[in-house]
Amino acid sequence: TATFTITASAAAVPAKVLPNVQLTNWLETSDEWITQRTGIQQRHVATTETTTSLAVAVGRQLLANARLAARDVDLIVVATMSPDQLTPATATQVQAALGAENAVAFDINAACAGFVYGLQVVHQMLGVGQTALLIGSETLSRLVDWHDRRTAVLFGDGAGGVVVHRSKAGPGHWLGDHFATEGRLGHYLQAGQFPQVNPWQTASAELKWAFQMDGRRVYDFATKRVPDSIQRALMAAGVAPEQVQQYVLHQANARIIKSVARKLDLAASQCPINIAQYGNTAAASEPILFAELMAQGAIKRGDKVVFSGFGGGLSVGSVVIEF
Numbered sequence: 001t002a003t004f005t006i007t008a009s010a011a012a013v014p015a016k017v018l019p020n021v022q023l024t025n026w027l028e029t030s031d032e033w034i035t036q037r038t039g040i041q042q043r044h045v046a047t048t049e050t051t052t053s054l055a056v057a058v059g060r061q062l063l064a065n066a067r068l069a070a071r072d073v074d075l076i077v078v079a080t081m082s083p084d085q086l087t088p089a090t091a092t093q094v095q096a097a098l099g100a101e102n103a104v105a106f107d108i109n110a111a112c113a114g115f116v117y118g119l120q121v122v123h124q125m126l127g128v129g130q131t132a133l134l135i136g137s138e139t140l141s142r143l144v145d146w147h148d149r150r151t152a153v154l155f156g157d158g159a160g161g162v163v164v165h166r167s168k169a170g171p172g173h174w175l176g177d178h179f180a181t182e183g184r185l186g187h188y189l190q191a192g193q194f195p196q197v198n199p200w201q202t203a204s205a206e207l208k209w210a211f212q213m214d215g216r217r218v219y220d221f222a223t224k225r226v227p228d229s230i231q232r233a234l235m236a237a238g239v240a241p242e243q244v245q246q247y248v249l250h251q252a253n254a255r256i257i258k259s260v261a262r263k264l265d266l267a268a269s270q271c272p273i274n275i276a277q278y279g280n281t282a283a284a285s286e287p288i289l290f291a292e293l294m295a296q297g298a299i300k301r302g303d304k305v306v307f308s309g310f311g312g313g314l315s316v317g318s319v320v321i322e323f
């Protein structure tokens with residue numbers, strides 16, 4: 001079987017930082033509540049940046065970090081639930097900006113599970129000898145009701161990505177995976193409803209654009225289904241939980257990650273958390289964390305890494321990769 005090798009990573013976040021305490025200017029909340037319940041201390045919020053510009057910034061860094069020419073990219077996948085527009089897809093704009101004229105480009109939406117679903121798309125689509133850019137990019141700030149304290153404190157903007165190369169032989173292998181969706185629970189996390197417009201009807205005033213979330217239900221889904229999904233992926237891979245050096249989990253809430261770690265009997269050092277700096281950046285959270293781990297030299301050749309994401313859908317997915 002062909003290799004699955006992550007050869008580079010990168011991240012980009014908006015310049016503007018919004019610390020918890022600033023949210024108290026207009027929300028009935030506190031730094032203590034947000035920090036204790038979520039682990040979040042600040043988030044980046046796009047002012048001039050867009051989902052596309054963040055994705056392009058990551059794309060440029062990926063080419064530089066992998067010493068890759070734009071014409072040698074075969075596939076560009078952007079995972080996002082907050083694109084600047086529905087069409088053309090964000091990935092096509094990354095292709096154009098990079099001049100990656102030989103690449104096929106499209107977006108996928110699996111909300112906060114988007115990055116890990118994107119890994120599987122790349123795994124399935126990429127031919128031997130080919131190279132892909134997989135980028136998660138979000139400006140969730142535009143899907144947030146900034147006056148709803150139940151959701152406004154949770155989300156942040158940013159982008160991250162990886163370069164994936166497949167070849168006949170060498171380091172890097174896809175060892176196992178597990179994916180599941182529970183559409184009957186989808187109403188627990190909604191955002192971005194479009195108006196119904198036709199010649200006989202004007203748009204309804206009751207549009208739900210901003211996040212509507214039953215946080216408790218999503219929390220319960222995550223703390224139950226994420227450990228289960230990771231266990232199934234590890235079983236498929238024939239790998240024991242303690243043999244995995246790093247678990248790169250979607251950063252939705254530090255308490256969710258600690259609960260997953262407890263259930264799988266993992267050490268804190270196996271489950272890095274960077275949500276304090278970024279909040280929940282949906283499809284961008286795993287690649288931002290991964291880029292930080294790579295920059296710190298925390299992942300070496302031969303290490304096993306689990307990526308696991310969950311969220312809107314409700315969806316969950318986990319993959320086990322050997323570096």
Ligand code: ACO
Nearest residue numbers: 029033037111112149150153215216218219252253311312
């Ligand atoms: N500041 C102060 N008080 C607050 C705030 C706030 N920002 N938000 C809610 N509260 C209050 C509530 O009103 C409630 O008050 P009450 O007891 O008087 O009714 C109290 O705090 C407790 O609220 P809970 O919702 O029970 O708090 P909980 O401990 O469950 O934490 C949270 C809420 C952080 C949302 C948690 O449930 C969670 O993280 N859920 C998962 C959410 C998630 O991961 N979503 C993203 C999925 S990824 C994607 O696809 C986008």
